[in-house]
Amino acid sequence: MIYIPRLIFWETTKGCNLKCLHCRAIPEMMTSREDLSTEEGFRLIDQIVEFSNPILVLSGGEPLYRRDIFDLATYGINKGLRLSLATNGTLIDTKMADKIKDTGFARVSISLDGGNAGTHDRFRAITGSFNKAIEGLKYLIERGISTQINTTIAKHNYKELPQILELALKLGVDALHTFLLVPVGCGVDIAEDQMVSADTYEEILHWFYDQSKLHPIDLKATCAPHYFRVRAERILEEKKAGLKPTPFIPHGTKLKAGHVDKVTIPKSTGTVKATTHGLSAMTKGCLAGTGVCFISHKGEVFPCGYLPTKAGDVRKERFIDIWHNSRIFGNLRNPDLLKGKCGICEFKHICLGCRARAYSATGDYLDEEPFCSYNPSGEKSREEVETAHTEADGVMPELSMSWTQDAKNIIARIPFFIRKNAVKNIEDYARGNNIDSITVDVVKKIRDRKGGEAA
Numbered sequence: 001m002i003y004i005p006r007l008i009f010w011e012t013t014k015g016c017n018l019k020c021l022h023c024r025a026i027p028e029m030m031t032s033r034e035d036l037s038t039e040e041g042f043r044l045i046d047q048i049v050e051f052s053n054p055i056l057v058l059s060g061g062e063p064l065y066r067r068d069i070f071d072l073a074t075y076g077i078n079k080g081l082r083l084s085l086a087t088n089g090t091l092i093d094t095k096m097a098d099k100i101k102d103t104g105f106a107r108v109s110i111s112l113d114g115g116n117a118g119t120h121d122r123f124r125a126i127t128g129s130f131n132k133a134i135e136g137l138k139y140l141i142e143r144g145i146s147t148q149i150n151t152t153i154a155k156h157n158y159k160e161l162p163q164i165l166e167l168a169l170k171l172g173v174d175a176l177h178t179f180l181l182v183p184v185g186c187g188v189d190i191a192e193d194q195m196v197s198a199d200t201y202e203e204i205l206h207w208f209y210d211q212s213k214l215h216p217i218d219l220k221a222t223c224a225p226h227y228f229r230v231r232a233e234r235i236l237e238e239k240k241a242g243l244k245p246t247p248f249i250p251h252g253t254k255l256k257a258g259h260v261d262k263v264t265i266p267k268s269t270g271t272v273k274a275t276t277h278g279l280s281a282m283t284k285g286c287l288a289g290t291g292v293c294f295i296s297h298k299g300e301v302f303p304c305g306y307l308p309t310k311a312g313d314v315r316k317e318r319f320i321d322i323w324h325n326s327r328i329f330g331n332l333r334n335p336d337l338l339k340g341k342c343g344i345c346e347f348k349h350i351c352l353g354c355r356a357r358a359y360s361a362t363g364d365y366l367d368e369e370p371f372c373s374y375n376p377s378g379e380k381s382r383e384e385v386e387t388a389h390t391e392a393d394g395v396m397p398e399l400s401m402s403w404t405q406d407a408k409n410i411i412a413r414i415p416f417f418i419r420k421n422a423v424k425n426i427e428d429y430a431r432g433n434n435i436d437s438i439t440v441d442v443v444k445k446i447r448d449r450k451g452g453e454a455a
Contacts, residue, residue: 002400003333005054005323006291009086009305010044012036012058012072014297015065016088034298038068040315042075044295047319049079052402055106059086059305061297064096073103082106082405086150090129092136101143109148109177110137114156115163123156134171141172148175148218154194158204165211165219175218178208180371182223182306182356198373205230223306225285225354226372229347232388236380239388284389284398285351289332293323303332306356309365331366340368345376350389401427402437410443 013035036044048056056076063069064087073083085100089110092100100108110133114120117130124130140147149168153161161178168176181195196204205227212219221227288303289311295301299314301322311329312322323329331337332355335348342353353369361370399408411419426446430438 001333001398003290003323003329004052004399004402005048005293006052006399007057007287008048008054009057009059009292009294011060011295011297011305012041012063012069013061013066016060016062032297035066036297036299036315038071040299041068041072044299044314044319045072045076045079045081047314049081051320051323053080053405055082055084057084057086057109062088062091064091070099070103073105077104084109086111087136088124088129089133089136090126092139094139097136097139097143097145100140101145105145107146107148107174108140109150109175110140111150111152112164112167113152115160115167119157119160123152123154137171137173147171147173148177149173150177150179150222152179152181153196153204154181155196156194158196158200161204161207165215169215169217173217175220177218177220177222178204178224179222180204180224180354182354182360195371198371201226201371202230202373206234209234223354223356225351226369226374228285228389229345229351229374232347232350232385235388236384284349286332286353286355288355289326289329293329301326303328303365304356306354307359307365309359328365337366338368339364339366341372341374341376342368344378345374346378346380346382347374347376347385349382350385399423399427401430404437404439406440407438407443410440 014032045056048054058069058073063085066072073085076083083103083105085105085108087108087110092110111124112120112130112133113123114130117128120130120133121127137147137149149164149171151157151161151164157164165176180201201224205221205224208219208221208227209231288307292304293301293311294303294305295314300310301312301314301319302308302310309328311326312319314322335352336343338348338352342348342351342358345351353372355365357371358367358369359365361367403411411422426438426443429435429446430442435442
């Protein structure tokens, strides 16, 4: 199988104006001379688009610390990439919001780690950071920019999740993504005190699944691969009870950065136009090294931002070579190498466990996930599990070739139960005809051969 990156996080700098207790990095007050230069950033983008068309997330540190951040973003957008900005929001005033809008970011995510200023500010270690982040969010929303709240879940705030969700809905953001704390960077020092138990983790994921079916907002659990196991279990239970499972990402999810069908849904203040999928397409649990990677401020490539096992260095190697040839990435792409209960779990192909938490616990990224309370039973077949997994409307099949975004959009519009076969037919045709990248024309050609069907 050929793996193509679909989401790349670039830590543009370690410089940051906050001192967050859980940060995967050790933040610095200033940008570093080790940061990739503007020209090196341009070359990195060139190497990315050479063989893939992922979402590129400009993160930090605080990316707005870089004076050339908008130059880098503009360059990437002009190359056809969708650019996202991950910021703490405290530096966004009206002028900055205008600049973000004019640049054309597909989405801006802002971190909120509490349902109120007290909780958030204690975790971010700067008084006033909550109010500044909310202010920044409002400036962006006023300008029609797609926004997302990122929340790191730990003992200090997990009971505030309903409050955080209520705040997200009230503000009108497009997405709320939760991150289960990973003990790396600054997070190592607080892990013993702040990591929630495996049982609490499980309760949170079930709550999140329930909420995903109730609210017109994209709810996504990140660094929480068990969510896919929980989701599949719940769907199988619902089917057994004679219920019709509802989509994982509900129809009507308000996603201005999406790329599929526009729909109109009711809202208490009137009606809103919305789209589905886009930046919220789901595939499986841990994507480290398979669909996701992280590039540090000095060009080191890692499976994700929380797994400190270096796969390569773009200052010394081409990105395409690192992506395809890294031994670490190769290991992560083989679920049969997983150890402990992850290795025998019937859900391993859709979950895989958090490889970063395994590494933190034992020093072996292939070891079992330490914060999972599920004990494999072997009662469910792989076919049952994968069928339940793909019954969510938000799930896109795995792609083993390069696809243009317009071609992906066509696949996203067809019924979920034939998407996997459609993708296989199209990719088989492309390989048989020496086609390197699947475009709209390729999809249409196959559709015409099939007598007008989607694929």
